[in-house]
Amino acid sequence: MSKATKEKKQILFALSECVPFIKSGGLADVGGALPIALNRKRSLNVSVIMPQYSAIPHTLLKKMEHVCSFDVFVGWRKKYCGINKLKHRGITFYFVDNQDYFFNDYLYGYGDYEAERFAFFNIAVLEALPHIGLNPDIIHCHDWQTGMIPALLNIKYASSSPWDNIKTVFTIHNLRYQGIFASYLALDYFGLDRHFVDSGLIGHDNALNFLKAALTYADKITTVSPSYSKEIMTRWMGEGLDYKLAERQGDVIGILNGIDENLNNPEIDSDIPANFSANDLSGKAKCRKALRKEAGLPEKNNIPVIGMVGRLTAQKGLDLIAHVLDDILKLDLQLVVLGTGDDKYSDMFREYSLKHPDKLSAFITFDSALAKRIYAGSDMFLMPSLFEPCGLAQMISLKFGTLPIVRETGGLKDTVFSYENSTGLENGFTFTNYNAHDMLFSIELAVNTYKTQKAAWKKMQITGMNTDFSWKVSATHYTSIYLGMN
Numbered sequence: 001m002s003k004a005t006k007e008k009k010q011i012l013f014a015l016s017e018c019v020p021f022i023k024s025g026g027l028a029d030v031g032g033a034l035p036i037a038l039n040r041k042r043s044l045n046v047s048v049i050m051p052q053y054s055a056i057p058h059t060l061l062k063k064m065e066h067v068c069s070f071d072v073f074v075g076w077r078k079k080y081c082g083i084n085k086l087k088h089r090g091i092t093f094y095f096v097d098n099q100d101y102f103f104n105d106y107l108y109g110y111g112d113y114e115a116e117r118f119a120f121f122n123i124a125v126l127e128a129l130p131h132i133g134l135n136p137d138i139i140h141c142h143d144w145q146t147g148m149i150p151a152l153l154n155i156k157y158a159s160s161s162p163w164d165n166i167k168t169v170f171t172i173h174n175l176r177y178q179g180i181f182a183s184y185l186a187l188d189y190f191g192l193d194r195h196f197v198d199s200g201l202i203g204h205d206n207a208l209n210f211l212k213a214a215l216t217y218a219d220k221i222t223t224v225s226p227s228y229s230k231e232i233m234t235r236w237m238g239e240g241l242d243y244k245l246a247e248r249q250g251d252v253i254g255i256l257n258g259i260d261e262n263l264n265n266p267e268i269d270s271d272i273p274a275n276f277s278a279n280d281l282s283g284k285a286k287c288r289k290a291l292r293k294e295a296g297l298p299e300k301n302n303i304p305v306i307g308m309v310g311r312l313t314a315q316k317g318l319d320l321i322a323h324v325l326d327d328i329l330k331l332d333l334q335l336v337v338l339g340t341g342d343d344k345y346s347d348m349f350r351e352y353s354l355k356h357p358d359k360l361s362a363f364i365t366f367d368s369a370l371a372k373r374i375y376a377g378s379d380m381f382l383m384p385s386l387f388e389p390c391g392l393a394q395m396i397s398l399k400f401g402t403l404p405i406v407r408e409t410g411g412l413k414d415t416v417f418s419y420e421n422s423t424g425l426e427n428g429f430t431f432t433n434y435n436a437h438d439m440l441f442s443i444e445l446a447v448n449t450y451k452t453q454k455a456a457w458k459k460m461q462i463t464g465m466n467t468d469f470s471w472k473v474s475a476t477h478y479t480s481i482y483l484g485m486n
Contacts, residue, residue, distance in 0.1 A: 008045040009482055011038065012136035014125050016118070016145035017107060018048060020088070021056045024107050026257070026392055027143055027173050030224075033260055035091045037475035043483060047134070049125055051117075052084060052095035054103045060086065064095060068131045074120045075188045081124045083132055094132065096124045115181040118210070119189035122148040126157055135162045138482055140169045141218070144179030147210035148190065150217035151202050155192065167485045169478075170218035172211070174389050175232050175239045176315075179210030204240060215244045220481055221252045224390035225411035229254030237387060255478060256414055257390040258471035264375075264399045266465075271369045272376040276401070278465040281458070284376065284401055291377025294370075295336050295361035304450045305334045306443070307378030307402065309371045310393055312341030312349070312364075317384030317407060322348055323436035329359045333447050335382075336374055338363045375400040380446050384431075384439045388412045394428075398464030403457070404428040405442050415469075419449060419460065427464040 017023055019032030035046040052064075064084040072081040082097035096102075101117040108114065126149065129135065141149050150168040157163035183197040186208045197203030202213035215221060223229040231237040233246045245252060262268075266284075267277040273290035276283030292299055310316055321328070322345070328335070329352070337349050337360070349362035363370060375381070381397035381404045390411035394404040398415070406412040408430045416428040429446045431438040450457055 008043055009138065010134070010136045011035075011044055011046045011482060012125075012134065012139045013046065013048040013142070014139055014146045014149055015048070015050055015142040016121070018050050018093070021050070021060055021093070022053050022107065026224075026390065029260075029392065030171075030173070030257060031142070033258065033471045034474060034478070036089050037258070037471035038478060039090055040472070041475060041479050044479060047092040047094065047136075049094040049096065049128070051102045051121055052082075052097040053107065054099070055105060055107070056095075067094070070127065070131050072120060072124050072127050074116060074123060075191060079120060081120075081127065083128050085132075094128070094134075096121055096128070098124075112181065112185060115179070115185050115208070116189055118145045118179065119148065119185075122146060122152060123190075125149055126152060126163065129162055136166060138167045138169060138485060140171070140478075141214060142171045143173045144177055144211040144214075146170075147179055147212075147214035148202070149214075150219075151196075151213035152190065154217045155196070167219045168214075168217070169220045169222060169481065169485075170214040171222045171224065172228075172232070172389070173224055175211070175237075175241065178204075178212065178239070178241070180204075181208045181210075183208050200244075204244075212241060212244065215241065215248060219251070219485060221245075221248060222478075222481070223252065223254045224257045225414045226254035226256065227413040228387075228389045228410040231387070231410060253477075253481065255474055256411060257392065258474045259392055259395050259399070259469050261399065261470045264396045266376055266400050269372060269376070271372040273373070276376075278401070278462045281401060281461065287373065287377040288379070289377075291336060291373055292334070294373065295334075295363075296357065297334050297336070297361055298358050300334070302451055303332050303334060304379035304447055305336060305377060306380045306382050306405070307374040307397070308335070308337045308339065308382050309374055310339050310383070312337075312339045312345040314342070315386050315388075316341075317386055317434075317439070318342070318345045320384050320434070320436040320439050321382075324440045325352060327440055328443060329356050331444060331447055332451070333359075333443075335360045336363075336378065337361070338365070338367065338370055338374055340364060340366055372400075375402055378402045379450055380405055380429075380443075382443070383407075383412065385409055385412060386434060391415070395469045398427055398467060399469065401461040401465050403446065403460055403464065405439075405446050406430055407434060407439070408432045415467075419445070419456070425463065427460050427467070 017028040067083040069082040084095045186192045274283035274286035353362040388410040417425040418430040431442045
């Protein structure tokens with residue numbers, strides 16, 4: 001290791017999924033992009049460790065280099081652990097290999113087996129360090145699947161080298177998912193007696209709780225937006241752990257996630273019918289026309305298209321839409337929906353697309369290229385979430401000159417500023433209460449503004465497109481946290 005590398009603070013990201021290797025949600029995007037942005041900082045050297053799932057594309061699996069293998073004990077179970085590595089975009093990725101646990105056609109499951117899989121991964125991350133010659137200053141853990149790493153580091157490893165000086169940061173991507181399992185598994189998988197659960201150190205409501213363990217033992221706790229960091233300290237949004245977060249509030253910091261602005265740039269995007277920019281929006285009309293054609297919607301002058309892209313679940317505010325969908329479709333607008341999720345919402349959009357073929361088109365599937373065409377071809381983007389830790393879709397829509405209509409929660413509140421506020425930052429339309437008619441009023445206001453206030457609309461488009469949502473902003477905040485930990 002060079003002198004320059006030694007002088008840098010060594011950061012190890014531990015997470016359960018990461019682009020480009022495997023993805024089920026936004027966590028993977030963070031794992032793929034944030035380390036790259038951090039590594040550009042002269043004071044940091046970042047690497048990543050994650051499970052080696054068999055579902056990782058073969059083209060990437062075959063590029064991996066074997067580093068070492070050793071045994072890991074999950075309670076009384078003696079398990080093989082292989083460590084492989086691959087260099088990608090300047091980052092060294094380490095992969096924890098065990099076919100008993102990760103040779104599946106899925107990322108996440110249920111029950112005791114899920115607890116065992118990630119118990120193995122948490123233990124393996126710590127046991128791997130001396131074998132691979134890695135001595136991180138900080139392990140940055142993400143979501144419940146890595147929540148026991150800070151706990152184990154403090155309870156079992158803190159007095160031994162090379163673990164004795166390691167600090168931990170834990171990022172909550174979604175507090176709703178906590179890794180809750182039967183209390184006896186603390187002893188069975190980690191060798192930790194019942195006291196650790198009963199005292200609340202690694203338990204909540206008489207159950208082993210991986211995320212609660214991280215809230216107890218991590219040195220710093222971050223969330224993926226400033227507003228979400230405050231919301232989860234309330235009973236309404238705290239998912240039962242608001243008391244613990246309030247107790248740790250001095251160590252809880254909200255940092256907004258970023259997006260890859262190269263992948264979300266209408267000026268160069270090859271997935272959209274016509275390119276455009278904040279300086280020349282003319283291509284957006286061509287994208288709208290092409291989207292209408294693809295969606296089977298008639299061409300209509302001065303009628304806006306509203307796009308929706310994402311999971312069709314209650315968390316995304318679909319129950320609000322269900323409550324007033326008839327009223328929405330009475331307005332002068334067209335709606336294009338892309339996503340998969342709960343059957344009742346999928347069926348609702350299918351049914352309404354048949355009843356109102358000139359007003360609503362529904363694609364009940366996942367298609368990343370079509371998503372880009374919807375972002376580019378829509379005039380507005382509807383995202384009335386019940387809660388939204390960060391949200392990426394509203395940031396992407398803004399980069400494509402598509403004005404969001406959102407509820408003021410989490411990252412939506414931090415990124416979308418209402419037309420009604422007249423602050424100079426306006427880039428969309430917002431409502432506060434989780435109420436279907438408040439949402440409907442915001443949609444009506446957006447449609448009326450689109451039709452009658454062309455100059456104001458264009459100004460909001462340009463404001464959104466010129467906003468810096470890159471990862472370098474987030475990286476600066478995380479760097480400050482790392483360098484402040486001794």
